[in-house]
Amino acid sequence: MSDLLRMTDLNVEYPVGGGRHVHAVSDVTLAVRQGETLGLVGESGSGKSSLARALLQLPPPQRGSVLFDGNELTQMRGEALRAVRPRLQMIFQDPIASLNPRRRVAEIVAEPLVVSGVRDPTERTRRVRAVMEAVGLDPDLVWTRRPHEFSGGQCQRIAIARALVLEPKLIVCDEPVSALDVSIRAQILNLLEDMKARFGLTLLFIAHDLAVVKSVSDRVAVMYLGRLCEVADSASLFATPAHPYTAALMAAIPVPDPDIPLGDTKLKPGDPPSPLDPPSGCRFRTRCPHAEARCTTEVPPLREIAAGREVACHFPLIG
């Protein structure tokens, strides 16, 4: 499979006042293959959302390249970038905030068509109706209503319809179900899987919930404090995590089964460091049970330890 999206040495920094900067994303190199779902896992402060925004050039990253479908996005500006955007869409965490409260549902879903120059109103109506039906919204019922008349799950369907109407190649899903109620999540996850099959999509699926990520992702990348820890196919990553952080994350997950004993995270006590002032060397070393002197001085590079398995650790748990 070929790469649809390739980020190389991506760096995102932003100022936080007082002359200080957050290093939100540091030297991330990651590819998303045509037709796959790549899960991106991390806790708050891991830089996963900054990464998503940077690859959409909103705003562009400070350093690094983003190669999407043959276009180097970081070199593009204005009109040229706008021409690429329809192929690269995004779904947001808070579905209500991602819809303009003053506009009607039909207008919201048709807006991408208007912006990208579909002038014929009947053509627009046809396509909007088609995509609404695809995501399970009844066009006649929702057409003239406004977002606040819908629940979070319905709003997320509207947002998905808006992302799909231009028939994009890649959709970045930034925590698409974490703001939804437990009983609604499965509906939206199933819908994303259906849409992926139907429209031949490639997905970059960002979430903090490992179980959710596993259920949809072919491959998974784990981030910690702005750096990649591990990239592997979903099955082997969850069977035998190679990075101590991945292992800790998996052990920390509360499992909805009282007969499975709580796992041991093996983490050193203490909270995650602030992304304002990340530790030297390996950023996970302050909590890592296997940390040695080398981890303080030397940043572990992301290296391949087995076929399709990359890990950034001096002392990986396997291999």
Next chain:
Amino acid sequence: MHWLARQVLRLAVVLFCVTLLTFLIVNILPGDVATAILGGLATPEDLAGLRADLGLDRPMLVRYFDWLGSALSGDLGRSHRSGEPVAQAIADRLPVSLQLMIMAQVIAIGIAVPAALLSVRRPGGLFDRLSASTAFGFLATPSFMLGILLIYLFSVTLDLLPATGFSPMSEGLWANLESMILPALSLGLIEWTVLMRVLRSDLLTTLKEDFILLARAKGLPPWRVLLQHALRPSSFTLITVIGLNIGGLIGGAVIVEQIFALPGVGRLLLGGIFNRDLILVQGTVSFIAAGFVLVNFLVDMLYAVLDPRVRHVRFRS
């Protein structure tokens, strides 16, 4: 102290722009000053002489920097009506204006804070509705109207207090207060409404916070929850508004000093405007604007002292 340095720099820039703008307004706007001073019957020679006297024949920017230079050393020039040094004229009248504004502010805060605290104990209750309606009424009353109503009520009808005129502190504290109470009320009775509404609204927001629930869960009685937990985090907008509203208070003071014939800075300014006393107006307006900017600068500092979150961000080395 990176932040502090930047704030001081900003203050300097604003002060520079403010004085420059005042200078431009007074000098560029139509209406020849010399004609205004000497009247329509003056001869061209007289006019030219006066212009040279006032330095009006030199380029504007040169004049501005001249003025700024002497202003920085405390010399604001001389009024060309009375010949009095402008700085001296302001200094003479400043105590009256300051007393008026401080008294008004004390009245405003003294009414606003208890009223807001009592209002939020039962939002929508009798006291809340009563104080809200009263505030609404006063809010719709301009200070010049309130001043006249107070004179009508306390001087004309009840004959309790003097209608106009000022008694300095040297004539005794009571005589002084007697002459100041109605002017201060004219300002304070309007000002409190704004402060009360701001504080009430912030208190209501704070009272919905979880930490208030936690304080109640500790078993604290309602008044302690209100005073120890809710009041301080709710007072930051109030402080900002007090600072910003000093601008309105200064404007109100100009009017009130005029109504009650108080010899303050506002009346000095009005006299200058009516007499087309260029240098006096330039000096007074610059002085008032600079004072206002400085007060807001101090309020901003106070904010950082009172709110540990802001202090944390600003004074981190």
Next chain:
Amino acid sequence: MSGAVSGAVSGGPLLSVRDARVGFGTVRGLLRAVDGVSFDLEAGRTLGIVGESGSGKSVLVRSLIGLVGSGSGAIVGGEVRLDGQDVRGLSAKNFRQLLGRDIGIVFQDPMTSLNPVMKIGRQIGEGLRLNRGLNATAAARRAVELLVEVGIPEPERRASQYPHELSGGMRQRVAIAIAIACEPKLLIADEPTTALDVTVQRQILDLLQREQRQRGMAMILITHDLGVAAGRADDIMVMYAGRAVEMAATREIFRGPRMPYTEALLRSLPRLSDPTHTRLSAIPGRPPDLARRGTGCSFAPRCTYRSERCEAEEPVLSREGGRGFACFHPLNASAGTSA
């Protein structure tokens, strides 16, 4: 065992709630946020209350301790007994005393549940001074001890800091220190880890559980996360649309749910043990509008087992062998026969 929720156990439960109701007057009519919930909780046990947003789980618990009510337009009903004492009958002063001494609370977001402009030490000591009669010095000393106990390094320095100077996990530890300061008999944790990361969540839940066991407190753990409840609660009460729809010992709930909603919820969860791209069994529809509730079972419109009776008649919570469920067509009938 399930004795804690079955009620009527000799010696009497620590907390006993009967027919709790909370209603809010809204533009669209009375919103029944909590509609007739009863349960008992014994000392030393943990009750997990599980439900989605709007299920009424937080409102229920807050109403028990008088934190919903005056001023918010809420109408609160039902009977609450703590240690056999009728809580609702107490004078305001006595109630505050009870609240301060016997009940501790931890809220969801430690950012908003700590006073931003008050030093941490003082926030911990405040309750001690009020309810345990400690003077300022003793309260300050005790506050530092409590900070040590909840695992905060450099406790003296932290005590003189403000909440924003601490990380999220540390703030929640401080909130726990405040909650346990007065040695309460009942600890209420309202979504205590929802605002935290998984690895931090784990530490906080461990801390809560340790304190609860050491002190023999009863704990109510409110959560929307079935995983959190599974690992920490002795018994579980599932709430849906303001009502308790199922109550049982934790293992029984997860092994053989009787109420179709519980089962559907469990089945809709993605699990790490399933292979990628396993189709999830989603629950269709969404929770009902509490201000416009019709007759019948609230879950009926989304339920695969529904009958005409479910739409016409409201099932009451029936108790059967120590567990309760509100359903006309209970599942796993082998554990008992349907009502």
Next chain:
Amino acid sequence: MSASAVRPATVAPVGRRLSWAIVLPLAWVALVAFLAVTADWLPLPDPAAQELILRRKPPSTTYLLGTDNLGRDMLSRIIYGGRTSLIVGICAPFFGFLIGGAIGMSAGYFRGKVDLLAVGFIDILLAFPTLVLALTFVAYLGQSLFNVTLALGILSIPAAARVSRANTMAWANRDFVLAARTIGASNWRILTREILPNVLPAMFAFWLVAVSVIIVAEGALSFLGLGIPAPQPSWGGMIADGREALDVAPHTALIPAAVMFLTVLSLNFLGDMVRNLVDPRRSSL
């Protein structure tokens, strides 16, 4: 997730019901506006016509609201004064909001250097106490209806800019703006189609309040004798005139004061109501 459920549902806002609290202010403002517009066709005496023998007459059947110090008909002067107040009150904030709104929205949306410039500009205008700047402006521009409107319009720029900037910033951070950018919408389209419709209601509510503030400011200028020039009637000027006869003919000051009070009060009521409709949380200030 569950915290939102705990927040008690807000009780139905009083303003939403069609009560006397809306009807009366609306009726009063409508009456003042109607009379101001139709004044030329109404059977009114010339507001400038003096009748010194009939000065300071209390209200009677001939002179419904009495006469002033110079024997001019008070009713006529009140109505024509209302025309002045409304022209200045409506036009000045409109001008200020057009310019201030544009500045504020650009600053709040683009941030960075644009924001820095705009905030600096606002800071400098705000550094002058409003009335002092208005006085200076009018004194040197010359007293006329246009100049008074222009001066007060300029003075409403910073307030308008602040309101629109704060609102724009709040909305510009929403995900729907980011969503509009991901589909390639231009800044102009985002500002006009996504943000403006959300900022407009707050601006409208603020405009209503600004109208009453400007009416008061115009009153203050006229009161000090620096507003609309003499024979033309103005409420502030009438109050100033009436002040001289407060002991013998209090109606000459109290009637225009009452009219102005009612007008400002009504506008504040309507402004508050609109603001509550726009944003129930920001119910005051």
